[in-house]
Amino acid sequence: MCPASLLDQLDSAADRHLSELIEWLKIPSISSDSTRVDDVHRACQWLADKFTASGLQVELIPTQGHPMVLAQTPPVNNAPVVVVYGHYDVQPVEPLDQWITGPFEPTVRDGNLYARGATDDKGQVLTHIQSVCDWVASGEPLPLQIKFLIEGEEEVGSENLERMLPDLSERLACDCVVISDSSQYAAGQPAITYGLRGIATYEIQVDGPSQDLHSGSFGGAVMNPAIALCHMLSSMVDDQGRIQIEGYYDDVRDLSQSERDQWQALPQDEEWFAKSIGVDELFGESGYSADERRWARPTFDVNGITAGHQGEGVKTIIPATATAKFSFRLVPDQDPKKITAALEKHLAKHAPKGVCWTLKPDHGAPGMLADTDSKFVKAANHAIESAFGTPPVLIREGGSIPIVTRFQEVLKCDCLLLGWGQSDDNTHSPNEKFSVADYHRGIRASAHLWDEIGKLS
Structure with missing residues (x-):
């Protein structure tokens, strides 16, 4: 069981968790904008300082572009090793006149935090950082070793990380890579993503x-x-x-009939989906549902x-x-x-x-598929249900995280894609947002995940 004292500590730290996310979101770390180089490096240093203050071993890895942060907890004998991957860079903000509040002026409205990077990916990756840093601060021993690799070039293709990954493979040796840079299936319905385009x-x-x-x-x-x-x-x-x-x-690769049946059983509402993105009706390749077209075609x-x-x-x-x-x-x-x-x-x-x-x-970058029968997926299933109160469904994601396939190839590990966002979070668009409640649930799910993976041999 995840220590009750830790869960109480996570609850009591909710205000601090939110204020720290707001502080990080104020830094306009747009990796594709050459005028923002100093800001990108400030966002990197903010993260390094957070890890250092929490007692993790921290290293800044220079690249031909923006640096990467490698931080880790101590090894644990006979326990799994997990790498948490994420990115601190964000997308450009244009068209600026469509933002209700400034993209780097984080604002809470109607239970959501609005800012560029709120869901992609600062808010989501920070859930794992908060859970680990608070676990270390609690004095309770972590049941596994966790390594963080947070880069500053995901939004421009991760070319430097892809090139450097073989040389980093020994330091990143692990059993599983955990990534939170995607979405739940719907509000109140968490998901585990097992495929990316x-x-x-x-x-x-x-x-x-x-x-x-x-x-x-x-x-x-x-x-x-x-x-x-x-x-x-x-x-x-x-x-x-x-x-x-x-x-x-x-x-x-054709979709299997079992996959199509599984997705058909999800609570699909294509009329609501069309309305949520402001179109009269959906369009796409004939013979496939909207989920099939946006996930796997x-x-x-x-x-x-x-x-x-x-x-x-x-x-x-x-x-x-x-x-x-x-x-x-x-x-x-x-x-x-x-x-x-x-x-x-x-x-x-x-x-x-x-x-x-x-x-x-x-x-x-090519697409990827993960093994849905792995022990790490089962551990994530228990962790998410503990935090969200309902078991996750298995889905694919239409977006791309270019480095994931390389992790599978170079590190020879499983990958867990656990999204805390929503499909209407306006990723890459004006008024990007992240549910404050899901941010806190993501932190709790992360803590439960370390407990569940720590039980694995």
């Missing part, structure tokens, strides 16, 4: 005339790069949501388009250049490099005459 991201530039042209004098005589770009983008998906790149589905999405005049008023031109950023969410067995090769052939086939184009691949 992968990702492949790109930027395409289409060039036409050597300069912007008057659309009256030249319209109809030259190919408009913006129109060409739209044609190329629209050629990649049909009106049924099916991606048209040759060979795209060759390596897609590959997708194509345009993330941004730039072309021509963007200022106030009208400027009737044919733009010289048009660009777009787009991404694919991939499922297990799809290879980002194979997708890139097929994509280049597709674009070459569908590019209109009169323009030239260049494709710039950004970052890519």
Whole structure:
């Protein structure tokens, strides 16, 4: 049993836990913004200071970008070793005018804490940090060793961590990696996530005339790069949501009937889901439910388009250049490099005459699946039910955490994905939030988790 005195201590420390999260969220640690380098490093140092004050062994690991924090409790003989992974960097905040309160002015409204990074990932990873630091402070011995690896580049692809992971493998040797950077299935229904989609991201530039042209004098005589770009983008998906790149589905792993039955038994409400994200109806690949499409089917999405005049008023031109950023969410067995090769052939086939184009691949990572029958999943099931009052369901997550597959490959360990957030937490969007109650429940679930894993041989 998790020590009763520790659980009482966690309850009495609730105000401090919240104030510390608010303090950390005030630091604008946007890893993709070169003007925020000092702020990113401040967020890293805040975390290192937290660990140091709690008596953990702490090391700052430099990278070619932002540093990583490695902190650990003492080894425990004949007990499991767990690595807790998370990130202290956050997404950009635009469009700024859509935030009700400032993205780095954490504010509690209607039981939620609003700020950039509240749920992704400062609030979620801090649940594990609080549980361990308070356990150490209680004087009760931890039943296992816990190592924390918290990086500052997850939101830009984790390339430095991925490159350095083999060299860190001995220091990170463990039985299981625990990650909280995802969501529950619904309010009041916690979940264990056993699968993630992968990702492949790109930027395409289409060039036409050597300069912007008057659309009256030249319209109809030259190919408009913006129109060409739209044609190329629209050629990649049909009106049924099916991606048209040759060979795209060759390596897609089919869903098992047992998985489909299990998800169908979840309390799905697609009408509510549509309403919660502000659309009249849902859309996606025919023949699959919304959960199946967003968790376990590959997708194509345009993330941004730039072309021509963007200022106030009208400027009737044919733009010289048009660009777009787009991404694919991939499922297990799809290879980002194979997708890139097929994509280049597709674009070459569908590019209109009169323009030239260049494709710039950004970052890519494969999808992952975890073993749902592992002893760590069973331990997490007991821990979550103890804290949330209801057993978790097993789900997949449509988002990507690029480093998870590498953990499985390099560390040869199990991975536990335990999300305390909600699907409407506005991750990557204005007004990001995290339920204050779920933050505190996550801390208790974390404490129960160390107790349950500590019982394992």
